[in-house]
Amino acid sequence: MKKVLSLVLALTMVFAFTLTFTGCGESGGDDEGNSDQAMKAGFICLHDENSTYDKNFIDAANAACEKLGIEAIIKTNIPEGQECYDAAAELVDAGCGIVFADSFGHEDYMIQAAKDFPDVDFCHSTGTKAHTVGVDNYHNAFASIYQGRYLAGIAAGMKLNEMIEKGDITADQAKIGYVGAFTYAEVVSGYTSFFLGARSVCESATMEVTFTGSWYDETLEKEGATKLINDGCVLLSQHADSMGAPTACENAGVPDVSYNGSTLEACPETFIVSSRIDWVPYYEYCINARMNGEAIDTDWTGDLETGSVQLTDINEAVAAEGTAEAIEEAKAALADGSLQVFDCSAFTVTVDKDNNINANATVDADGHLTEYMADVDTDEAFAGDTNVVEDGAFMESKFRSAPYFDLQIDGITLLDTKF
Amino acid sequence: MKEKNKIRKEPLIKLSRREDIDRKHSWTYRALAIVAALIVDAIIIMVIVHMNPLDIYGTMFAGAFGTTRKIWVTLKNLSLLLLISIALTPAYKMKFWNLGGEGQVLMGAWATAFCMLYLGDKLPQGLLLLVMFIAAVVTGAVWAMIPAVFKAKWGTNETLFTLMMNYVAIQLIAYFVIKWEVPKGSGHVGIINQDTQAGWLPYIGSNSYALIVGLVVLVTVGMHIYLKYSKHGYEISVVGESQRTATYVGISVDKVIIRTLFLSGAICGFAGWLMVSGSGHTITTSIAGGMGFTGIMVSWLAQFNVIVMILCSFLIVFMGQGASEIATSFGLNEAFGDILTGIIIFFIIGVEFFINYKIHVRKSGKEVA
Numbered sequence: 027m028k029k030v031l032s033l034v035l036a037l038t039m040v041f042a043f044t045l046t047f048t049g050c051g052e053s054g055g056d057d058e059g060n061s062d063q064a065m066k067a068g069f070i071c072l073h074d075e076n077s078t079y080d081k082n083f084i085d086a087a088n089a090a091c092e093k094l095g096i097e098a099i100i101k102t103n104i105p106e107g108q109e110c111y112d113a114a115a116e117l118v119d120a121g122c123g124i125v126f127a128d129s130f131g132h133e134d135y136m137i138q139a140a141k142d143f144p145d146v147d148f149c150h151s152t153g154t155k156a157h158t159v160g161v162d163n164y165h166n167a168f169a170s171i172y173q174g175r176y177l178a179g180i181a182a183g184m185k186l187n188e189m190i191e192k193g194d195i196t197a198d199q200a201k202i203g204y205v206g207a208f209t210y211a212e213v214v215s216g217y218t219s220f221f222l223g224a225r226s227v228c229e230s231a232t233m234e235v236t237f238t239g240s241w242y243d244e245t246l247e248k249e250g251a252t253k254l255i256n257d258g259c260v261l262l263s264q265h266a267d268s269m270g271a272p273t274a275c276e277n278a279g280v281p282d283v284s285y286n287g288s289t290l291e292a293c294p295e296t297f298i299v300s301s302r303i304d305w306v307p308y309y310e311y312c313i314n315a316r317m318n319g320e321a322i323d324t325d326w327t328g329d330l331e332t333g334s335v336q337l338t339d340i341n342e343a344v345a346a347e348g349t350a351e352a353i354e355e356a357k358a359a360l361a362d363g364s365l366q367v368f369d370c371s372a373f374t375v376t377v378d379k380d381n382n383i384n385a386n387a388t389v390d391a392d393g394h395l396t397e398y399m400a401d402v403d404t405d406e407a408f409a410g411d412t413n414v415v416e417d418g419a420f421m422e423s424k425f426r427s428a429p430y431f432d433l434q435i436d437g438i439t440l441l442d443t444k445f
Numbered sequence: 446m447k448e449k450n451k452i453r454k455e456p457l458i459k460l461s462r463r464e465d466i467d468r469k470h471s472w473t474y475r476a477l478a479i480v481a482a483l484i485v486d487a488i489i490i491m492v493i494v495h496m497n498p499l500d501i502y503g504t505m506f507a508g509a510f511g512t513t514r515k516i517w518v519t520l521k522n523l524s525l526l527l528l529i530s531i532a533l534t535p536a537y538k539m540k541f542w543n544l545g546g547e548g549q550v551l552m553g554a555w556a557t558a559f560c561m562l563y564l565g566d567k568l569p570q571g572l573l574l575l576v577m578f579i580a581a582v583v584t585g586a587v588w589a590m591i592p593a594v595f596k597a598k599w600g601t602n603e604t605l606f607t608l609m610m611n612y613v614a615i616q617l618i619a620y621f622v623i624k625w626e627v628p629k630g631s632g633h634v635g636i637i638n639q640d641t642q643a644g645w646l647p648y649i650g651s652n653s654y655a656l657i658v659g660l661v662v663l664v665t666v667g668m669h670i671y672l673k674y675s676k677h678g679y680e681i682s683v684v685g686e687s688q689r690t691a692t693y694v695g696i697s698v699d700k701v702i703i704r705t706l707f708l709s710g711a712i713c714g715f716a717g718w719l720m721v722s723g724s725g726h727t728i729t730t731s732i733a734g735g736m737g738f739t740g741i742m743v744s745w746l747a748q749f750n751v752i753v754m755i756l757c758s759f760l761i762v763f764m765g766q767g768a769s770e771i772a773t774s775f776g777l778n779e780a781f782g783d784i785l786t787g788i789i790i791f792f793i794i795g796v797e798f799f800i801n802y803k804i805h806v807r808k809s810g811k812e813v814a
Contacts, residue, residue: 074778101773106633107732108725112518119512134636134727154628210630239619239632404628432630 065124065317066097067309068117070110072129074102077242078286079267082302083128083151090309094317106131114139118146124316126151126309129241130212140164147322149312151305152212154404154428157325167308168427169328172219173360174301174335176367178283179223180356181299181340181349182261185281186228188346195260197230203259204235205250205271209443213237215422215429216265219367220283221438226372227352234259236441244268253441255280272297281344288338298345300338307332327427330361368420370395373435384433386410393436395420400430459805471800478796482789489784494777501771505782508770509763519766521654521724524661525716526758529733529740531668531751532712535705538672538749539685545592545607547737548614549585549710551730553717555618556584558728561637561644561721562625573644578718585714586707588614593706597699611737618730625728636726646723657723664712669751681705713737746793764789 067087075081084100091098099120101113110132117125118139124147127136133153140148140161149165150156156166186200202224206213217235225231234254238246247270251262255278263283264271269292275282276293284293284300308328315322328334340350359365374393377384388397399410402425414421414430422431434440487498509519529546536543560577568576592606625634638644649655672678684691684701691698720732739761747753768782 074772076778099773100776101769103769103772103779105729105731105734107727107729112514115514116512116518119514130631131633131635134639138636138639208630208632210628210632214630241632401628 064096065313066099066120066122067091067313068114068120068122068125069098069100070104070113070117070125070127070132071100071102072104072106072132073242073267077267078269078284078289079242080128082286083126083305086305086309087126090306090313093306094310094313096313104132106135108135110135111138114148115143118143122146124149124312126312128152137161137164147312147316149308149322151308152428154426157426158403165312165322165324165326166427167312167323167326167328168423168429169303169308169332169334170330170423171301171303171335172215172367172422172429172431173330174303174337175216175219176223176226176360177337177353177356178263178299178301179220179225180227180352181345182220182263182281182283183224183227183231184346184349184352185261185298185344186224186231189260190228190230199258199260200228200231201259202231202233203251203254203257203262204233205247205254205262205264205266206235206237207241207266208239209237209432209440211432212429213265214433215431216285217263218373218431218433218435218438219422220263221435222367222372223356225437226356231437233438234441235438237443238266240266242267244270247271248274251275252278257441284338290338290341294341294343296344297341299340299349302336302338303328304334304336307334325427327423329423330357366419368422368431370415370418370420373437375433375435387433395433398433400425400432402426402430455807457807459807460802461805463801463803466800474796474800475793478792479789482792485792486785486788489788494775494781496775501775501785504771504774505764505767508768509766511770515766517652517654517658519762520658522762522765523755523758524658525719525724526736526739526743526762527754528661528664528716528719529713529736530743530747530754530758531665532709532716533740534668534744534749534751534754535672535678535681536709537744539681539702539705541593541596541702541706542604543589543592543607543706543709544604544741545589545610545737546713546740547733547735548607548611549588549713550717550720550733550737551611551614551618552588553581553585553714554721554728554732555614555621555717556580556714557644557718557721558621558625558634558637561726565638565641565643570643574646574722577644577722578715581714581718581721582711583714585712585717586710589706589710589713590703593703597702615730618728622729634727634729637721637728638726644722645726646719654724657719660719664715665751665755668712672749672751677701677704742790746790760789760793761786 069087071080071083073080075084087098087100099117099122104110104113106129114125126149128151130152133150133155136148136150137159140163144163147163151167153166156164189195190197204217206217221233236250236254238250240246247266247268251271251274254262261281262271262275265285272282272284272289272293275296280296281298282296283298286302288300290297312322371394375384375387375389375395377387377389379385386399387395390396395415397413398415400412400414401410402412412425414425420431422429490496490498490501510516529550533543533546557577560580564573592603595601595606596603622634626632627635646656680696680701683696684698688698725732743754743757746757764786768779771777771782772779
């Protein structure tokens with residue numbers, strides 16, 4: 027029997043190696059073959075459609091490719107490691123002329139693939155390195171989602187006002203809870219703009235933030251949300267990708283402003299509204315550019331105008347009266363530039379250089395920001411390299427698509443910052 | 446009820462141990478089990494997702510062997526899983542329940558990343574790789590020896606001890622990921638030395654995985670010889686059969702336990718080195734991908750036979766690659782692939798029962814096997 031077994035093994039190996047080497051001969055011709063085939067687009071996703079974050083990407087990928095009439099190849103559950111490089115390379119093998127990845131940690135592996143396959147375009151959402159790495163076929167994209175967060179924050183503030191008017195809470199109790207992932211600029215920018223939106227309509231609003239140390243951990247997010255609710259937060263929002271926080275809110279009957287898409291179906295009693303990035307405009311733009319042989323932006327920022335920043339339908343059963351009108355008004359002001367989300371007069375900052383809190387900020391006597399050196403060029407030094415305060419406002423997503431607002435403003439309490 | 450109990454009947458099903466089964470028959474049963482599993486999988490595919498099972502199987506095969514690159518990815522994954530299974534095997538043969546493979550691999554990976562980060566620009570490439578290798582192997586070995594020393598000296602329970610050491614390792618790495626993250630607050634270390642490629646295992650031609658596969662083949666052959674033909678291998682078997690016998694014939698049981706765990710941990714550390722230096726070039730808490738645990742299953746399924754382990758790791762890696770391919774091609778969730786894999790493994794484990802036991806059913810007297 028052993029002989030048979032070793033024979034089988036030997037055959038398997040011979041078979042595998044024959045394929046390997048005959049395959050080598052073919053792969054040389056792949057590059058020329060690409061242009062003849064119909065255009066295909068590849069997508070690499072960190073999780074599958076059970077994650078609200080990835081579902082948002084997957085839906086956009088399908089929608090964009092269907093609209094343009096090209097084939098989408100979607101690879102889900104690709105970790106932020108060598109698997110990402112392998113997936114990207116396999117998508118190239120499968121004939122994709124353009125490959126997208128959706129998670130921050132995919133970036134280095136996408137750059138690696140871009141170097142190895144110069145004829146294919148690699149587009150990475152949420153990344154920061156394209157404008158400095160100098161690889162022509164590697165591109166970053168993000169959207170000015172802080173504007174969407176601000177608008178969602180207005181809905182939250184309106185809800186707080188309604189609760190105060192009804193006498194459910196006093197003005198001092200208008201405390202918002204926020205479940206974040208990491209103390210990373212994308213999260214900080216998100217909760218700060220959300221808070222500023224809420225405070226623009228409810229002056230007494232304060233906020234507590236907790237961090238899970240993971241972009242996707244249903245249990246931790248649920249626990250974090252429950253902790254905030256027990257701590258006296260009367261309204262929640264989150265920047266973490268599972269259904270953990272919305273579910274905890276539904277169970278406790280606490281109103282929730284969601285992210286990445288509507289959670290109305292699972293949380294009909296508590297869901298107010300959700301902001302999300304619509305990736306369809308970006309996908310369409312890139313694929314069109316690729317098909318027409320035009321250059322793709324190194325660093326693309328979508329906004330309200332491109333349709334990249336979206337709010338879901340408002341859940342009228344939970345939202346306060348007049349929410350839709352208030353949002354529309356602010357949206358118009360944001361669009362014509364008369365309203366800035368990070369208007370320096372709207373918030374104050376305490377600089378504590380000894381504890382390295384807001385060390386890159388310069389403020390006036392009242393605590394309003396006058397200058398901020400942001401770390402726009404990602405490097406290991408984490409040094410501020412660009413002043414991003416212009417005309418009395420912190421210009422988010424202007425110098426780079428990915429957010430760089432990482433200030434701690436007054437009124438927001440961070441419960442834990444270990445991540 | 447009482448009436449019935451009075452009559453003593455032969456039990457409906459009776460088991461008796463088979464002593465006489467030969468290899469040919471046992472392998473026929475195993476082959477039949479896989480065929481049966483594929484049939485059950487086919488029924489599930491038709492009933493749940495209404496698809497042609499042959500399409501699914503064909504796609505799974507393409508997922509593992511469809512292109513040159515896929516073959517190499519399959520070979521690399523197979524090699525790493527096999528390596529970890531091989532690392533755990535000597536301890537199991539000795540009846541030492543080392544469940545700490547994951548942690549030992551992670552610590553090896555950690556030591557490798559540490560050297561790449563702090564020595565990357567200080568040492569020449571060859572020396573750096575050597576230093577990384579030694580650091581990884583020693584760190585993995587030390588991680589495995591801690592529970593072994595406790596077991597040998599004070600008789601602590603190694604099952605719990607080794608298991609808990611995994612979580613200590615995971616938390617340690619979580620700490621270092623935050624310490625080393627780029628950019629700050631992101632929770633990602635990213636590719637280490639991406640520009641200089643310092644401390645990266647060299648490519649063979651343009652192939653980055655061939656060296657990994659080659660090194661694992663060497664270790665596999667080495668371990669096969671070590672367990673089957675060396676004095677150490679014999680001592681491990683004796684300690685595994687009976688510690689008293691071992692003591693009686695003059696084997697120092699403590700010494701064998703510590704020595705074997707050193708070897709076990711060293712190979713796990715070696716696997717960690719390959720993962721960081723040869724493949725991922727980064728460090729995360731999940732870089733071992735649960736292979737430290739899957740390796741336990743592979744080792745036991747193969748009943749500690751190194752050659753059979755190749756088959757078992759191949760099956761698991763093949764199914765994993767296949768599952769992700771059907772997710773991509775048919776939009777089926779990867780969990781569906783896991784269901785199919787689970788059924789196959791269930792049948793493979795189940796058939797061992799029928800190989801070891803005969804079943805006698807009352808009246809009909811027919812054997813079911």
